[in-house]
Amino acid sequence: MNTQRRRVIRTLTTRTTVAAAALVIAVVLTACTSSPPSTPVASSAPSADAAQPKLKPLDKAALTSTFEKLAKELGQPGAALLIRTPQGEFTATYGVTRPGGSTPVSVDDHIRVGSNTKTWTGTVILQLVQEGKISLDDPVSKFRADVPNGENITIEQMLMMRSGLANYTETFALNAALDAEPQRVWQPEELVAMGLALPPDFKPGTQYHYSNTNTILLGLIAEKLDGKPLAQIFTDRLFAPLGLTETSFPAIGDSSLPAPYSDGYYWWTNVNTLASSKLPPDLLAKVNAGTFLPTDGTLDNPSWAWSAGSGISTIGDLAKWVEALGGKSGNLLEPQMQKARMSSPIATSDNPDAPKYGWNLGQFGQFYGHTGELPGFNSFMGYDPEADVTLVVWANLAPAADGQGPATSIARKLIKEMYE
Template identity: 55%
Template sequence: MRAALRRASTVRLISGVALSALVIAGCTSSEETAPADATSPTAAIEDIDTDALNGLVEDVAREFQVPGAVVILRTPDGAHTVQYGTGTRDEDVPVDTVDHIRIGSNTKTMTGTVILQLVQEGKIALTDPVSKYRTDVPNGDNITIEQLLDMRSGLFNYTETPQLNEALDDDPQRQWQPDELLELAFANPPYFPPGQGYRYSNTNTVLLGLIAESLDDKPLPQIFQSRLFGPLGLSQTSFPDIVDSSLPAPHPQGYMYGTNMQTLTNPALPEDMQAAAEAGTLAPNDVTDVNPSWGWAAGAAISTANDLVTWVQDLVGGQLLNADLQADRLGSVQPTSADSDAAEYGWGIAKLGPMYGHAGEISGFNSFMGHDPDNNVTLVVWTNLAVAANGQGPATTMARAIIDSIYPS
């Protein structure tokens, strides 16, 4: 959880919603809106055999002491599935593609999609100031809805506060109201003036969730079900009520090393604890039932690997928005830093190299979903450890390695 929603799991690769930040980040829908200028759709990729994929996943899992991992890779040349390890440490029930997991910041793609649907319906505009909908936002007259979507508002990230992290350690069943999360954020100065930089902040997406509720006049779980999960047939995907800390069966246990406060300023544990984890003398904590309300619209959704394949393909393929708005969404991604390997981020969606999608990290689970619409490649990865003792995200590390093996340099 510590790196969970706090750092840009989608913008660092692989280490969280970001392949060590975003290896993050899908088959293609009939309404393709992403650029399609390659004369040969599969010319840019190389096939990977199941044995090689198994070996890659096993290497990363063993290095990071991962109990269980699931990988689904689909290319025009075939589909591959890897199911490594078990759902519970020291037990023998294997993980499966139908297991339910917390998907963390992948939820942001859902909240962002709902907002864009409302834009499409004329109920809100990307240029609207957030103060039109929430009068309590600092400098809200100068922060637009678009800047909330693309993480350029400058608003402080509430998951970086000691108050939240202490509470997660001391009272993991606490039921957080969205307005409580905003109070934590607004008590801190912004990172920069609106539009003058990029900073991944869960505060942006919590605000968008509240705005969606006010415009659609129903709770966010119902909005997601009626607008997203139902129409796409995502029968194993859900957004829990704030009081609900359970995971539907079947599900693995989720684990993390150390505490949230120990990793508040650095996701890596102290070297002695890292060594103990590697030696097997330090066990991770079972955090499966930590109440995910602290992530809410930014990270509380639940899904399966199978459903995430459908979701990311439809998200990128254009099943949820009209063609023009979908093209604008994919075109909204911008570099998050001057680093050539950095991910790009846009309207509730990220991109690393050829793959659009996102990554997530919360309460013992790390995940990645990505879809390359030009080459029709989809990748979904999850692990039931987040993060590793060294501060990296196991699932995003796996995803990065898989992507590197598919796309020749």
Template identity: 55%
Template sequence: MKQAEEELGPELSGRAGVSRRAVLVGAAAWGVGALVSACSGSPSTPPGAAPVDPAPLPESPALRAQFEQTAKELMTPGAVMIVRTPDGELSATYGSRTDTGSEPVSVADHVRIGSITKTFTGTVILQLAQEGKLDIDAPVAEYRPDVPNGKNITLTQLLNMRSGLYNYSESLEFNQSLDDDPAKVWTPEELVALGFKYPAYFSPGTDYHYSNTNIVLLGLIIEQVDKQPLGSAYRTRLFTPLALHETSFPDAAVTAIPTPHPRGYMYGTNVSTMSSEALPPDQLAAAQAGTIRPHDVTDASPSWTWAAGGAISTAADLATWGRALSDGTLLNPMWQRKRLESVQPTNPGSPAAPGYGLAIAKFGPVYGHTGELPGFQSFTAYDPDRKVTVVVWANLNAAPDGRPPASTIAQKLIGTLYG
């Protein structure tokens, strides 16, 4: 959720978590964006262009081989994929739950999903707006008078990452704290206070910058307006209606992941990966030679992600969620249309860059989100026109060369599916 996410690489940027803090996949990593958008009948298709349907779901060799080859190339200990089309479903696993172990990962494994949590937060905000309990076009100052320039920042601008508020997870002091005290339990108020401490990136509405501060603020507003803890709002409004029985939002002090689960790994430190997830040339060579290994960060506190990245799920639940997010299961037609039509380019100068709207991203023909925080990287997306779902997770947040494993695998799979 860090800076990488500004590229929407680890995630759309910003870190989830952290760049990782961001949690959306960057343009550099998402080179398939231009390809699939040109091949889809989605709003990103040029006028008059003939839509191209995804190919029939390949049997084992095609997608499975591509998935395994890419996972191996990215040096992730383990990975899981699910692809669903009207022609069927393919799930596959690669590697092990531990870096040097032999116990294979499973489709049933639970993982931290980082910034995909943002889509939970955004959906609850839109439900509250649909119910008339808040106004997304109102200034955030009506709900949080302490927000700098809050009279000129709307809830919509928090949702679509155009508020200009500083992303707390990009600060050196924050990343140094994550390295020095990985067990520290952060409160949401501490997180937004850190974001308010630094100057804004730009005037509200004039640019795009992925910021976890935005989403933590929205989580606090949910608790204020819905009069229940954020986890309870997720459970009653999202998890229970969709039967997401393997999805959870643990209390801040809880670091355990439900069993079964893999261990989560990362190269470098939070500080050393602030500007780039890629290892320096000498370390990259050593990693590729196997003389340095990623370190286990499974038990580090994820409390610093909260509404921006604190949820846990499985591949199957992510597939269910990805579809519900994009097909309007949880919003009425007007609000679902408003959400999908809210997507704007994150980098108008790069046609391959993902789009971002009301806590939802668009990668070519598919809508969804990426998630990243130390130890894990994930991707879920759905094409509502052709009913194609793609889910990938990996127990490594960034490959030694900096690429986000799950998003890079998803890019390859979507490229193959759409020909």
């Protein structure tokens, strides 16, 4: 960490984009699918740094056409889009809420937002930092004695996915359990135990690896420090102040979705897509022939993702949230903390086109936000603070048969068309 950033952190904790052609949506931050995205593990969207691209005049017809074309090519039953710029706002929907169904997708539909939930957890931790209840430099051992090498793992490293803690959602055991008993209720401590039982991926602070174990631990620490269940913390600190009336964090025993909602489907099984989300050639041929059908994951219990990915929202609420996350509104954080968070994303690999990641915040070129995926649902939310542009996309068959995150793929193409 450089001296200037460390000074900002200490100050805060001692008190009570890219040219459009360079954008690449990389699956490394999406959400509770693995890397590459399959089913239960976390991943994500666009990418790099250069001169700030210039926003084109908003062409709603062309952008809607691109959105619909890609949704169809990616085999999506349904998808939704929201774009907001200084030139105006528009939404678009495609298809139906389930394969072969007749209910059209609506912008009011609720979906599971996967790893976008991490931005809620990270924001609460930063608010607790402001209140002097925790420091970014604190070792996790201060709050959890059971974390191996916890005295050398900081809260900041966990927010940045640089702790070295292994990702429990990449395990065969979890994926097999999800296939065998999709309605199983998982306790957060069970998830932590799975992650901590695995060998560490690397020495803390030396590398990047997206691990949901980090965010489950942060959710438990937030509950301990705030003295409330995480759902109440999110409501009190985030949802109510921002008026996110269609956003919720379900109880671990609740697998329902508020009406109206879109169903969510995924291909094959969690175990079979653990190594790669892309279907093998024989199954791809059957998909194209219509003889291999996707799995309904709509009401599978999402408790296995908890503070890392079990949130529910709508496209409109996601737009409000990502704008607040990017500092446009809401005053979620004090100005100095907000500035520090926006500067926190750093490279996730040597690839200059890879997205950056910071304090539970992704940077995809000029956009700040996150992506999310649970089996059946994929979403992208991004805000460009320089151009004041908001982009949210979701799709309801994820991952696509070719392994792509459908919403992130659509977002990448739309961004290329929106900027010069």
